[in-house]
Amino acid sequence: MSKRITLALGVHNHQPVGNFDFVLEHAYQQAYLPFLKVLQDHSHVRIALHYSGFLLKWLQTHHPDVLGMITSLVQRGQVEMLTGGFYEPVLPIIPDVDKVAQIKRLSEVIDKVFGFQPMGMWLAERVWEPHLPLSIARAGVKYAVIDDSHFKYAGLADEDLLGYYITEEQGALLSLFPISKTLRYSIPFQEPGETIEYLRDLATEDGGRIAVFADDGEKFGIWPGTHQHCYGDRWLERFFNELKANEDWIEIFTFGELIGSRPALGRVYLPTASYAEMMEWALPARAVAPYEEFQKMVHEDKQLDRYGVYVRGGFWRNFLAKYPESNNMHKKMLAVSQKVGLLTEEKGASVLVRRAQDELFQGQCNDAYWHGVFGGLYLNHLRSAIYGHLLEAEKIADGALHAEDEWVDVQRVDFDGDGAEEILVHTPDLNLYFDPAEGGSLFEMDFKPLSVNLLDTLARREEGYHRKLKTPSNPQSTDSEVASIHDRVQAKEEGLEKFLYYDWHRRVSLLDHFLAEETSLEIFSRCQQREQGDFIEGKYQHRLRRRKNGLTLKLIREGRLWSGEEAIPFSVSKSLKMLARGATLGIEYRLENKSLQEVACWFGVEFNFALLAGRAPDRYYWVEGAELEDPCLASMGETPEALYFGLQDEYLGLKISLHLDQPAILWRFPIETVSQSE
Numbered sequence: 001m002s003k004r005i006t007l008a009l010g011v012h013n014h015q016p017v018g019n020f021d022f023v024l025e026h027a028y029q030q031a032y033l034p035f036l037k038v039l040q041d042h043s044h045v046r047i048a049l050h051y052s053g054f055l056l057k058w059l060q061t062h063h064p065d066v067l068g069m070i071t072s073l074v075q076r077g078q079v080e081m082l083t084g085g086f087y088e089p090v091l092p093i094i095p096d097v098d099k100v101a102q103i104k105r106l107s108e109v110i111d112k113v114f115g116f117q118p119m120g121m122w123l124a125e126r127v128w129e130p131h132l133p134l135s136i137a138r139a140g141v142k143y144a145v146i147d148d149s150h151f152k153y154a155g156l157a158d159e160d161l162l163g164y165y166i167t168e169e170q171g172a173l174l175s176l177f178p179i180s181k182t183l184r185y186s187i188p189f190q191e192p193g194e195t196i197e198y199l200r201d202l203a204t205e206d207g208g209r210i211a212v213f214a215d216d217g218e219k220f221g222i223w224p225g226t227h228q229h230c231y232g233d234r235w236l237e238r239f240f241n242e243l244k245a246n247e248d249w250i251e252i253f254t255f256g257e258l259i260g261s262r263p264a265l266g267r268v269y270l271p272t273a274s275y276a277e278m279m280e281w282a283l284p285a286r287a288v289a290p291y292e293e294f295q296k297m298v299h300e301d302k303q304l305d306r307y308g309v310y311v312r313g314g315f316w317r318n319f320l321a322k323y324p325e326s327n328n329m330h331k332k333m334l335a336v337s338q339k340v341g342l343l344t345e346e347k348g349a350s351v352l353v354r355r356a357q358d359e360l361f362q363g364q365c366n367d368a369y370w371h372g373v374f375g376g377l378y379l380n381h382l383r384s385a386i387y388g389h390l391l392e393a394e395k396i397a398d399g400a401l402h403a404e405d406e407w408v409d410v411q412r413v414d415f416d417g418d419g420a421e422e423i424l425v426h427t428p429d430l431n432l433y434f435d436p437a438e439g440g441s442l443f444e445m446d447f448k449p450l451s452v453n454l455l456d457t458l459a460r461r462e463e464g465y466h467r468k469l470k471t472p473s474n475p476q477s478t479d480s481e482v483a484s485i486h487d488r489v490q491a492k493e494e495g496l497e498k499f500l501y502y503d504w505h506r507r508v509s510l511l512d513h514f515l516a517e518e519t520s521l522e523i524f525s526r527c528q529q530r531e532q533g534d535f536i537e538g539k540y541q542h543r544l545r546r547r548k549n550g551l552t553l554k555l556i557r558e559g560r561l562w563s564g565e566e567a568i569p570f571s572v573s574k575s576l577k578m579l580a581r582g583a584t585l586g587i588e589y590r591l592e593n594k595s596l597q598e599v600a601c602w603f604g605v606e607f608n609f610a611l612l613a614g615r616a617p618d619r620y621y622w623v624e625g626a627e628l629e630d631p632c633l634a635s636m637g638e639t640p641e642a643l644y645f646g647l648q649d650e651y652l653g654l655k656i657s658l659h660l661d662q663p664a665i666l667w668r669f670p671i672e673t674v675s676q677s678e
Contacts, residue, residue, distance in 0.1 A: 004203055004249045005199055006210045006253055008212045013032055013049070013217035036073075044247060046079070081110045089366055090127045101357065103135075103136065119255075143177060150176075151176075151268065166264045166266070182198060187239070207249075325456075340356045343396070365386065368382035378677070383456050384612060394448075409426040410425050422435050439535060440574060445585075513604045521636065525669040541557070552576065554573060555573070622645060623642050639665070643664075
């Protein structure tokens, strides 16, 4: 009796909320459409397809014909559609009510567009936590596909992973298919025959084993070199032909068919995990080199197969600790979700609630919350989109929950989960978030008419891959192989190392500097200045006073200035006046030397603004009474005797103005990060 094996295939297609139209069009032409055309010509290949909601909506608008192509594949039983979180959230980090609602919404759209009721789901970035089955099951999902590494972390071996398992949470059952890392790395990067031979080695006489491949659709045309490889060199067609030529022993089933026809291999409880690369990216920068060294040592000792599973990186939520800016977005999302929840309780299943939910769900899209081989958090247009949608949801909720035109809400709450209270001020036009424990800083300033966070900045931090900038290497591959995006080390841009400066504090606003008199703009822009005060990250006391038409917040720190080796008591007080209507913030400083000793230093207040395009001609600095040689936002310069100045964004129709009561020296410079991206 000949040996046989079952193969289950899945492809996941996704684009981030906020990505540019030309990027989506490129992805469509290079990967999504050609893949479907090849699939259409090979009816023997049965596969599960997943399209995230943002991409699906874009296809409905820009390429509706392709939806008809997919529908025909579904109708002839060749394609099974997978659901998931509508806008591809990392499920563990959003509220349970949103988990269920996002999955149900995508399932509804799949049913409406393709006439298919999905049983299974794609788990965004395969980020798994043990509590997930409860919410997933409540959304009507029967199975999910996740990496085999998750199972190996639970102690299972390769030979145990040729089928599916059942897990549960509080009695809610969920079937789990382990994705083969071997197949994930060989398809489409090795010759089709090598994958066939790998499957041959797994085949058994009873044919009971199931091998699973499921991965990103972008690797079939968008990843570097893959369009020519998959379609010019016809890799995909050759692979499908190999499956046809070996169909007597390679049986292709969809996941849904296997759930109904094959028994589970057993019960399993998986630890927190994602795919191995993601867990490495989640590590703090200082931990990356030792991790890679240990991994290399195990590999060189030829012990990777035996012990590699015990070489684990971090935990996805570590991104929220690694990047405070990601944490701020996440906590903003949670706060907005609560507001939308209140709106839902008050208004029920109304059109208004659905609009607010849709904006909230877009603000939960995962890509801008983390960083790995893809730009993610470092791509300011993705962060801007997240804040934009969250603010739209918040505005809808605020408009329904506040009957009056003028109002001020203030909260003292540990917003960012650091153990200290922040002060959150909300009005119809502005959100102003202050952190008394971190320099009395202003870390979020939302201009609500345009739904933009003006302080959506990112500090310059060391990344684990920065050390490789001095020793770039080319992707290692043979003539017959294309390197996986995870294996590629791109050659650096010329002179990129000149931008490797790191900030020792967050790039927020209302930061109170006391600088040595020899400090230059260049030194300050590199964050290499000598601070003579302890105010940047020091704790400020605060007092709130409500007024008839607004609110006053006073932030006070009794700190120190250094004169040589001597610490001198010094007080900084800043009073912030906010109105119940209008987009203005009044700031009054009071500085007091509490000693009789003079201190020679410069006092300066730092503001950081985010207007996206550093070299766009319609976004620039302006200074009244001065002509700037280079006014673009990426410029660096000094203007003496500045009194009235600001930033202009003609694209958004936004003008930020700062008006001083006495002239001062104005420094301006860009914060430019160095990050890897595909």
